[in-house]
Amino acid sequence: MVRTADLTTALVLLAGGVLVIWDSLRLGIGWGTDGPQSGFFPFWLAVLLIVSCVAIAVQARRKASRAPFVTRAQLKPVLTTLLPSAGFVVLTQFVGLYVATAIFMGFYMRWIGRYAWVAVVLLSVLFPVLTFLVFERWFLVPMPKGPLEAWLGY
Amino acid sequence: MGWENLLLGFQVALQPYNLGLAVLGITLGTIIGVLPGLGGANGVAILLPLTFSMNPTSAIILLTSLYWGALFGGAITSILFNIPGEPWSVATTFDGYPMARQGRGGEALTAAFTSSFVGALFSVVLITLFAPVLAEIALKFGPPEFFAIQLLTFSSFIGLGGGNPIKSLVSILIGFILASAGLDIVTGQLRLTFGITELMKGFDFIVAVIGLFGVGEILLSVEEGLSFRGVSAHINPRVVWQTWTTLPRYYRTFVRSAFIGFWMGFKPGGATPASFMSYAFAKRFSLHPERFGKGEIEGVVAPETAAHAAGGASLLPMITLGIPGSPTAAVMLGGLIIWGLQPGPMLFREKPEFVWGLIASMYTGNVIGVAMVLAFVPLFAAILRIPFPILTPVIVAVCAVGSYAVHDSMVDIWYMLLFGVIGYVFKKLDYPLAPLVLALVLGDLAENALRQSLIMSQGSLLIFFSRPISGGISAVAIFFFALPLLTPYWRRRRARSRPVPAVVRDDG
Numbered sequence: 001m002v003r004t005a006d007l008t009t010a011l012v013l014l015a016g017g018v019l020v021i022w023d024s025l026r027l028g029i030g031w032g033t034d035g036p037q038s039g040f041f042p043f044w045l046a047v048l049l050i051v052s053c054v055a056i057a058v059q060a061r062r063k064a065s066r067a068p069f070v071t072r073a074q075l076k077p078v079l080t081t082l083l084p085s086a087g088f089v090v091l092t093q094f095v096g097l098y099v100a101t102a103i104f105m106g107f108y109m110r111w112i113g114r115y116a117w118v119a120v121v122l123l124s125v126l127f128p129v130l131t132f133l134v135f136e137r138w139f140l141v142p143m144p145k146g147p148l149e150a151w152l153g154y
Numbered sequence: 155m156g157w158e159n160l161l162l163g164f165q166v167a168l169q170p171y172n173l174g175l176a177v178l179g180i181t182l183g184t185i186i187g188v189l190p191g192l193g194g195a196n197g198v199a200i201l202l203p204l205t206f207s208m209n210p211t212s213a214i215i216l217l218t219s220l221y222w223g224a225l226f227g228g229a230i231t232s233i234l235f236n237i238p239g240e241p242w243s244v245a246t247t248f249d250g251y252p253m254a255r256q257g258r259g260g261e262a263l264t265a266a267f268t269s270s271f272v273g274a275l276f277s278v279v280l281i282t283l284f285a286p287v288l289a290e291i292a293l294k295f296g297p298p299e300f301f302a303i304q305l306l307t308f309s310s311f312i313g314l315g316g317g318n319p320i321k322s323l324v325s326i327l328i329g330f331i332l333a334s335a336g337l338d339i340v341t342g343q344l345r346l347t348f349g350i351t352e353l354m355k356g357f358d359f360i361v362a363v364i365g366l367f368g369v370g371e372i373l374l375s376v377e378e379g380l381s382f383r384g385v386s387a388h389i390n391p392r393v394v395w396q397t398w399t400t401l402p403r404y405y406r407t408f409v410r411s412a413f414i415g416f417w418m419g420f421k422p423g424g425a426t427p428a429s430f431m432s433y434a435f436a437k438r439f440s441l442h443p444e445r446f447g448k449g450e451i452e453g454v455v456a457p458e459t460a461a462h463a464a465g466g467a468s469l470l471p472m473i474t475l476g477i478p479g480s481p482t483a484a485v486m487l488g489g490l491i492i493w494g495l496q497p498g499p500m501l502f503r504e505k506p507e508f509v510w511g512l513i514a515s516m517y518t519g520n521v522i523g524v525a526m527v528l529a530f531v532p533l534f535a536a537i538l539r540i541p542f543p544i545l546t547p548v549i550v551a552v553c554a555v556g557s558y559a560v561h562d563s564m565v566d567i568w569y570m571l572l573f574g575v576i577g578y579v580f581k582k583l584d585y586p587l588a589p590l591v592l593a594l595v596l597g598d599l600a601e602n603a604l605r606q607s608l609i610m611s612q613g614s615l616l617i618f619f620s621r622p623i624s625g626g627i628s629a630v631a632i633f634f635f636a637l638p639l640l641t642p643y644w645r646r647r648r649a650r651s652r653p654v655p656a657v658v659r660d661d662g
Contacts, residue, residue, distance in 0.1 A: 005582070009583055009585075020331055020346060023345065034609075035340075038338045041605075045330050045334070049328070056321065078377055085369070085571065086571060092554065092567060093564060097551070101547070104547045105548070113542075128551075144564055144567075
């Protein structure tokens, strides 16, 4: 339900606010030798945040809609995008961005788009190669690289 | 104010290399504006790393051209696909999409592009006239004035943003809190890192922009299913010419919308209310209000003129005060800092060729832009016909590239994903994202201004009210903060004092 999601978000943010206050108190929220101490600004921000979250929670309890936050039909495409994206980030950590992009694109095109293998292989190789040329070669912006690039001498 | 300055700017903007960059920027920008999940702000954020090795003037020309392109691209998706790429294109869909369905897509697109051009040009002329004056005034500002302007910036999100004011406030607070994480440069202490080394660097707003607006937006758009249904447009020189001959009729709408756009736009978050407001005004003053929503060309002219006037105006506070008026302007401001420039009023004195090159490029960029989109609409619209299973991984990968490039750091790609999920949830729960990004950008500046002001006054908050300029600005800010509390009260009073509705009106 939207209401549950609204309440949960407010509570999570409230907990975050408490965490910020705790850290600000450690840093000091008063007047130091050279003006306000490090914790001064975050402390008051967090106080306001907590007050606002309580207000949002009260509002949500009273009038937030009870319609579902995401319907089952909506959740599926969202997860089929989010989980492979997360997998892509994990892969990037180990095999570098270009190879991860190729795998991600290939997977997505084949299993979600159901494209023919020829198209899958062609596009999922072409796009990372193009990205490589644009960033590494022309604009000299390095990206995370893995064993394949090392083997190729980059 | 000197025309020789603008002339100097044109000498910079009209160099073949810079003109080429403008064309490149508009092409990429229009593509970005058309693609779901990518818009002005994250498009500029993703391309920012490519500009690190350029000279600042060429870099800003590329990025502003990209911004104009993204604005034009947003109109294409609104009219042909009924998908507003940006919140301020929503009003364009009201009449633009019905027109496209009646086979008048070419007419609607021509009207939209021309209005955008007129709106943007209007703002640029006003910027040319007022920016130097404003910068001159801003040179006298001290920390209290700057903090008061920041207050005004954020109060206008709460008072004029239109959404839930408490949620707007929460977004702002989250942005400021995230900005304060990491090393505090004034005292040298680590804040909110809880002993984790990775958190020491803090959160970069560029990564936040890419995650919140890029990844979050993709998740939202796939929710509706994995395909788009669009109307095809027939646009040719004859349609363009015919539409142009009808447009001068709406000169009042043009002028009114341009003023609304500029006036709302130089305050943050202004483009969206400006587009709705000018649509509402156009409808109210029209001789045929009943035609609105069914394919009235004036309903395209009004919001597009206002949105682009506002888009241009949002660059005014960025170049004169160093305070961005929109998330896109915020990303450009981040670029300025990376290129080694100090944003703010001093730019006019120290880097005239940069400032005036930028202003002149707004003229050239819009002229090139309107010509290009009119010529290549079918090509740009074809991008949306690329199937989703190909687009999605490409967009996610491009977002990852942009996030990594900011600091060459893998953690940023993780943050991007995290911000993507946050963006998705926040958007669904009506937390506005623009104030969060702006607070994240301005966090350090705001905190420093506050600290220095408090040091000047030895801890008394009265300093923001005792100085004339900051006092005036603070008063307006407080009024905006209070606006959500005052409005329901006014409504009730007005409802009570209103006489019984007149029934006799239809007699004559």
